[in-house]
Amino acid sequence: MKYLYAGDADFQHQSFLELRPIAVWTQLLGELSWLASLLLSHPHQQVDAANTVLVCLIMLAGTVLSLNASHRHTLLLGMLLNLCGLALGFRLNMLFVSNTSLWSTSIAVCITLTMAPVFHSSYCFMLASGCVWAILLQGTLDDRRLWQQDTLIALLTLVTLASGLMLNILFRRLRLRGYHLRRDLEALAFQDALTGIDNRRSLLEKLQAWYPAQHGHFLMVDIDDFKSVNDDFGHEAGDQVLQQVAQQLSGHPDVALCGRLGGEEFGLFTRLLDSQRVSELAGQLIHRVNTCSVEQRRLSISIGIVLMDGRIGLTAALRQADAALYQAKHRGKNGFVLALPCGHPVPQQTLVQAS
Template identity: 35%
Template structure:
């Protein structure tokens, strides 16, 4: 557009135009494709510098090139403030922009009667750009922290603080598809007589029981993945042989049984099923659920293991 508005009798440098436009495109591509902080900052710096070079090459198309140094420099300095993620990168880029825009016009500007006004506006633009840069940087940090917190909540159970069903299902799908000679087991855990606790002691006590059981399972299961699947049901993925999986489930039963919440002794029943490549996640859960109901039938506070390949 600045070329379209230029004086018709002015001839522009074709190599200068090619360098400026090519530099802008390459710098934008570098910034878009960057995967590191340094490359990203370098691309943004180069883009600002080549934009300044492009406008500087167009100044001869105006009636008074020296007059346009100040407004164009101010416009670029303020407009590029949100682009940079740090004040140091912004200051360096802003100074380079001023050097490029004012090249060849410094002596004329400094000999002007309004040179103090010119310096004042240049410094004011730099200060305003720095302020905007700091504000945008703070906002980006706040946005990042909020997004990270939302992502954390998306995979954490709000009540117990352990992984939720979505997170646990992602884990078990990964284990299901993982090519490994190691054996993996799904432990399906259910709190015994939880409805009775809710009905007699109230839902607040029920929530306390859920939190206490979740913490006990997390302590016992570590470093194996665990999560709350919904209601009073929890899940754990164990890696090891069948004997170890059975002993591990018994340890969880014993660990939970030591918890006493608001005068209630809490126990859990556990169904254990092997995670095999030949069966899907849904079938694994069905087998573990069948073993869980068998544990309930046998008197609760115990574990039952079923091998899908048996």
């Protein structure tokens, strides 16, 4: 049953967006083919105007519905409507040709194989195929030349449906593979591979999208004495430190955005506007990191904080946060500095003192 799996909701939505234009163009191709057959099958015959107009309306309604579909279920309805109209149209044309049964089976085979890649669901494809075959083979039960070879007709029908089902499954699995590949590439492009949080590009893009409509404080965090950890215990220990710190920073409920800016430096955004509450947040983050250790060495961080209330740009805010971080490092580390809006950082006492 895994081959009939239609994928998760996000994949189904992506498939809908990809298949909608293909479905519309396929329907238009079928309608043009029907118009050509209409001209060729009625060179000296009187066209049944009423039924011809009705068939045209059914096909066009399906195409318009598919073109304006906003959901995959609407697209499916449009495709079914168009296919039924198309099958009825071809069946109407074949009333004026000899060897009707031969043309019915041939056209049913062509429609089944052509529409197979366009359906997202195998079950829906089988339903549509059944409707097409039922319409086109209607009225052929009294054709002895056809049904004297009923075994061959049954075999042709089964082989066509099986081939169409295989095509449907194959194209869906190819789309699913491409979907997973794109998702993996997006994760590599926007997620830090080591810590699992946003990378610099993702964090800055989200900040640009939020700011200045979204106000709050930006916290620039740097792990204290990180180089000595790498020098004393190796890069594997350094990776563990980065993972532990990222987990502690991103896990705080007041942190709305958390990303790794590079190396041992992180960026956080909180919607808190009150300086006292932000100071408490910084102290809590320091305490969280202080509970972590590597090779019995306790970890600590320094934080530079800047208010982002729309009066300064994003670049200026990052620059002020970096300057405040430098002040926190200069004043003994394991602490934070809150920069004033004018850009002159003033020190705030850490809520958790290093012991």
